[in-house]
Amino acid sequence: MEPVRNILRHKEASVKYYEAEATKIDYEKKVVYINDDSEIKGDTSSTEVPFDMLVVGVGAENATFGIPGVREHSCFLKEVGDAQAIRKRIMDCVETASFKDQSPEERKRLLHMVVVGGGPTGVEFAGELQDFFEQDLRKWVPDIIDDFHVTLVEALPNVLPMFSKQLIDYTESTFKEESITIRTKTMVKKVTDKTIEAEYTKPDGTKELETLPYGLLVWATGNALRPVVKDLMSQIPAQKDSRRGLAVNEYLVVNGTENIWAVGDCAIANYAPTAQVASQEGAFLARLFNSMAKTDTINTELSLLSEQQAKVSGDDRTAVFDSMKALQRQLRRVKQIGPFEYSHQGSLAYIGSEKAVADVSWLSGNFASGGTMTYLFWRSAYLSMCFSTRNRILVCVDWLKAKLFGRDVSRE
Ligand SMILES: Cc1cc2nc3c(=O)[nH]c(=O)nc-3n(C[C@H](O)[C@H](O)[C@H](O)COP(=O)(O)OP(=O)(O)OC[C@H]3O[C@@H](n4cnc5c(N)ncnc54)[C@H](O)[C@@H]3O)c2cc1C
Structure with missing residues (x-):
């Protein structure tokens, strides 16, 4: 995690940061209601933040598609707390399975780790989990x-639908070597505390209901709207037909508004919900706002000069006119900012046993690769994408620690 305060302390701009939950955005009143939902509360725990312009970047929730039992019994993989909950659950399953006089069926159930969702998140987690078993749990x-x-x-x-066929086949064969079972065409219908009920579509098109006992269930099937976004959308008639997030125009302005922008996973601009898109959108908005601020400053200076030129004559007047022309040129340059254009750098996924797959944009084409070299590329890409040198060093130290001493198997 990159603490927001760490980023803000290096900025010249004056930024106020409140660690709070935005519980409601009132579009008409131009107010965001915030709530301190931490354990320690001061005099006020709920308050209002008025706005002239608003950027919404609250990301998304986990999609459960209303499948019964998923929210109650699954572990998700979104926030840091989710990762901690998963580690705790794995170690609980492992220790309970090793408990004295456990029946063979119950041991099998407890040690069956099921990941639902064959996108990059599910694939990477399944690969990492198998690595954890092979490299650490086996010994411990x-x-x-x-x-x-x-x-x-x-x-x-098939898994990894955004990758080329060749890399999908490579991932599936690598998983086979790693003894990870892939169950495609299998749709989860219900989850209980110990079992998953799923419908499998056979090659002849007929369907079969199956029950899979599990110890750990990790749910990684994509994004759903956060309640605060859903509520905001309900206040804006132009958002009526948008289902997956705040529909925005090419300048990331929320359709139907003039003073609200949306970026990242909560915005729908026809791009995949990835950090790659979110960070480029963020950088675009920063440029846009800087340009708007400069436009305001130049317009103020221009109106001052315009008043001044009426009061002076001769050379002084010529000097004022020259300054006005220079400012008008500057204003044209500043206003030239075009709409947001996403530049796709490629897709990468770790698939376990120190192998990765990559579909990378290369010159005007695409470059697909998989294997150990791609894994080294994947690691270097991750390091280069870290926001700060501090985090880059911390990640390297974590990798080194795990290599030297194994992963942490403590439960808390
Ligand atoms: C396991 C996993 C692996 C991924 N790997 C990759 C990858 O390799 N490459 C890639 O490009 N993308 C990856 N993604 C996707 C990427 O993480 C997201 O697309 C990206 O984080 C979206 O950025 P965001 O700023 O829109 O939302 P987020 O990063 O989710 O940030 C939203 C923030 O808003 C806060 N928030 C939410 N609701 C409220 C509220 N009501 N009030 C106040 N704050 C709120 C949240 O706490 C959070 O800090 C991965 C996602 C997951 C889950």
């Missing part, structure tokens, strides 16, 4: 060797 808890098993469940006919 040898009792579980025969029963630990990872299954990846996907409703579509």
Whole structure:
């Protein structure tokens, strides 16, 4: 995680940061209602923040498609707390499976780790989890060797739909070597505390209901609207037909408004919900706002000069006119900012046992690769994308620590 305060302290601009939840945005009143939902509260825990212009970048929630039991029994993979909950659950399953006099069926269930969702998040997690077993758990808890098993469940006919066919095949064969089971064309219908009920579509098109006992269930099937975004959309008639997020125009202005912008996973601008898109949108808005601020400053200076030129004559007047012309040229340059254009750098995913797949934009074409070299490329890409040198060093230290001493197997 990159603390916001760490970023702000290096900025010249005066930024006020409140660590709070935006519970409601009132579009008409131009007010954001915020709530301090931390454990320690001061005199006020709820308050209002008025705005002239607003940028919404609250990301998205986990999509559960209303499937019964998912919210209650799954672990998600979005916030840092989710990752901690997953680690706790894995270690709980491992320790309970090793508990004295456990029946063989119950051991098998506890050590069955199911990941639902065959996009990059689900694939990367399944690969990492198998690595954790192969590189660490095997040594620490040898009792579980025969029963630990990872299954990846996907409703579509293949995993990683955004990658080329060649890389999908490579991922599937690598998973086979790693003993990860991929269950495609399998749609989860219901989840209980110990089982998943799923519908499998057979090659002849007939469907079969199956029950999969599990110890850990990680749900990684994509994004859904956050309630605060849903509520804002309900206040703007032009958002009536938008289902997946705030529909924006090419300048990222929320359709139907003039003073609200949206970026990242909560905005719908026909790009994939990735950090790559979100960060480029953020940088675009920064340029746009800087340009708007400069336009305001130049317009103020121009009106001052215009008043001044009426009061002077001769050379002084010529000097004022020259300054006005220079400012008008500057104003034209500043106003030249075009609409947002996304530049896709490529797609990368780690698939376990120190291998990765990459579809990278190269000159005017595409470059697809998979294997150990791609894994080194994946790592260097991750490091280069870290926001600060501080985080780059921390990530390197984490990788080194895991290599030297293994991953942390403590439960808390
Ligand atoms: C496991 C995983 C791996 C991923 N890997 C990649 C990858 O390799 N490459 C890639 O490009 N993308 C990746 N993504 C997608 C990427 O993380 C998102 O697309 C990106 O983070 C979206 O940025 P955002 O700023 O829109 O939202 P977020 O990063 O989700 O940030 C939104 C922030 O808003 C806060 N927030 C939410 N609601 C409120 C509220 N009501 N009030 C106040 N604050 C609120 C949240 O706490 C959060 O800090 C991955 C996603 C996941 C889950």
